[in-house]
Amino acid sequence: xxxxYQMYPGPIENPEHFPPPVAIxxxxxxxxxxxxxxxxxxxxxxxxxxxxxxxDVECISVEVIEKKCEIVYDDKVRLWIKYEVTYEVNxxxxxxxETFEKxxxxxxxxxxxxxxxxxxxxxxxxxxxxxxxTIKLCIGKLLLFKLIAHVQLxxxxxxxxxxPKECQVAGECPEFDPIWPxxxxxx
Numbered sequence: 001x002x003x004x005y006q007m008y009p010g011p012i013e014n015p016e017h018f019p020p021p022v023a024i025x026x027x028x029x030x031x032x033x034x035x036x037x038x039x040x041x042x043x044x045x046x047x048x049x050x051x052x053x054x055x056d057v058e059c060i061s062v063e064v065i066e067k068k069c070e071i072v073y074d075d076k077v078r079l080w081i082k083y084e085v086t087y088e089v090n091x092x093x094x095x096x097x098e099t100f101e102k103x104x105x106x107x108x109x110x111x112x113x114x115x116x117x118x119x120x121x122x123x124x125x126x127x128x129x130x131x132x133x134t135i136k137l138c139i140g141k142l143l144l145f146k147l148i149a150h151v152q153l154x155x156x157x158x159x160x161x162x163x164p165k166e167c168q169v170a171g172e173c174p175e176f177d178p179i180w181p182x183x184x185x186x187x
Contacts, residue, residue: 021156059124069118074110
């Protein structure tokens with residue numbers, strides 16, 4: 001067994017205890033060659049001149065509208081996002097559009113065959129009223145930067161996945177207990 005199993009914690013605790021594979025298959029997947037994460041909180045101050053008395057504000061949701069992920073120089077990946085925050089102020093629903101950019105260093109950016117992939121996870125954290133008809137919206141950001149390539153890999157095969165457990169659903173009809181597998185054995 002390759003030693004790199006020791007680098008990845010998870011369900012493979014003792015790979016030396018695995019039986020020999022029944023086959024070695026070729027699969028085509030996106031392989032991650034390098035990655036990093038960035039977490040931050042955006043503090044958006046919004047002045048609402050059309051409201052006389054601000055009493056309450058609540059951040060409802062935040063959604064990415066547009067995203068660009070690109071290699072800008074050797075070893076640098078740029079993410080640009082445009083997102084919309086929906087909030088409620090004094091019982092009225094409103095929204096605000098904001099943009100954000102982050103450039104990170106990934107040493108292998110610019111290598112032939114590697115493409116950038118950026119994943120964005122946004123969350124409303126808090127909202128509160130400031131002075132002078134201004135509100136503050138706190139938006140949590142988790143940004144994942146990856147360099148990937150679509151590759152073919154040889155992987156050991158130990159067989160097909162086991163039958164999944166039955167879902168519990170409420171109903172009036174009798175249960176159906178089919179024979180598993182529903183198709184002929186594969187060799």
